[in-house]
Amino acid sequence: MKTNKTALLLMAAAIALIVLGAASGQQTAVLQKASQICMECIGLG
Amino acid sequence: MDNRKRFSIQAVAALLQNANFKGFFSGKIYSGPLKQICVPGLNCYSCPGALGACPLGSLQNSLSALKFRFPYYVVGMLLFFGAFLGRAVCGFLCPFGWIQELIHRIPFFKRNRFRADRPLRNIKYIILALLVIILPLTVKLTPLFCKYLCPAGTSAGILLAVNNTLVSSRLGFLFTWKAVILGIILVASLIIWRPFCKYLCPLGAIYGLFNRFSLIRMHIDPERCISCGSCSAACRMNIDPVREINHAECIRCGDCVRACPCSALNLGMRQKRTQTEISPDHAPFDAR
Incomplete structure (x- = not known):
């Protein structure tokens, strides 16, 4: 019974991308947008 | 489950x-x-x-x-x-x-x-x-x-x-x-x-798009499957798990796993091989 190596490889790549994004401050942009009421999302335009 | x-x-x-x-x-x-x-x-x-x-x-x-x-x-x-x-x-x-x-x-x-x-x-x-x-x-x-x-x-x-x-x-x-x-x-x-x-x-x-590759996915044991169609009848996403296991539409709700009278299907990291025999009393899943 083999473990799915493709999934593990993709998950490792995902973690690398998250670290790369976090290192360049992209999580701050996510936080900035998510911590304010998104007018488009709630239907106020 | x-x-x-x-x-x-x-x-x-x-x-x-x-x-x-x-x-x-x-x-x-x-x-x-x-x-x-x-x-x-x-x-x-x-x-x-x-x-x-x-x-x-x-x-x-x-x-x-x-x-x-x-x-x-x-x-x-x-x-x-x-x-x-x-x-x-x-x-x-x-x-x-x-x-x-x-x-x-x-x-x-x-x-x-x-x-x-x-x-x-x-x-x-x-x-x-x-x-x-x-x-x-x-x-x-x-x-x-x-x-x-x-x-x-x-x-x-x-x-x-x-x-x-x-x-x-x-x-x-x-x-x-x-x-x-x-x-x-x-x-x-x-x-x-x-x-x-x-x-x-x-x-x-x-x-x-990841359903075929994901770590947690559906597995089928072809030796146990009797092609009775219970799984596809039970699937509310309207797919046939036997022909299309890990189809992009499968949301892994487990309806097919529960419907299978032979325990041929499982959701997890690996294929489960059970030693139990098929229950003669287990009626095929009632199609919705």
Whole structure:
């Protein structure tokens, strides 16, 4: 019974991308947008 | 796993992703550090209860930023959830999917299999390509899927408007448009099982691409399968698990696993090989 190596490889790549994004401050942009009421999302335009 | 366990996991996941309970009464959203982490399911970050960021909203905002930078962080999160769980996210962790299932439990006329079902499923890939990726890249500062379609955002707007006069005083045409879409989806959920997930959800479309590769996935033991058709009759996403195991539409709800009289199917990291014999008393699953 083999473990799915493709999934593990993709998950490792995902973690690398998250670290790369976090290192360049992209999580701050996510936080900035998510911590304010998104007018488009709630239907106020 | 029995369906009650899955239901409990869905309820706990919905609660955990919306654990800012005081927001429901104050009409204000949570703005702490957890909001920099994307949640796996469709859960609007403007919901007063939301503790995390919506991955689709975050992706659109990154793509529609004035100065484009490849969104490594958000793509990494989506890739992680997809590679780990595939569409098990839809079946276990998505609050909006759970809401549709709850509505579908209400006794009403049910019709889950019809001719247009398969072609309609392609709409979500068109929405993903156009509203989530291509148009946000060209129309700056506008998350088009969130703005014109997302029912989770509309639900968030309704919840906010209850206790936030600034929001309730500004409701206009766009809100009415989105409320109509939400209404259609909720009414359709009475009749069809998870219609938004089947036909419209671009997040499900993304996770579906990983279904074949994800760590947690469906397995079939061909030696045990007797091709009785119980699994395909039980599948409310209308796929045949024997022919299309880990199909992009499979949300890993486990209906097929429970319906199989031979224990030929299982959900997990590896194929389960059981030593138990087929029970002669086990009747095939009653088709819905």
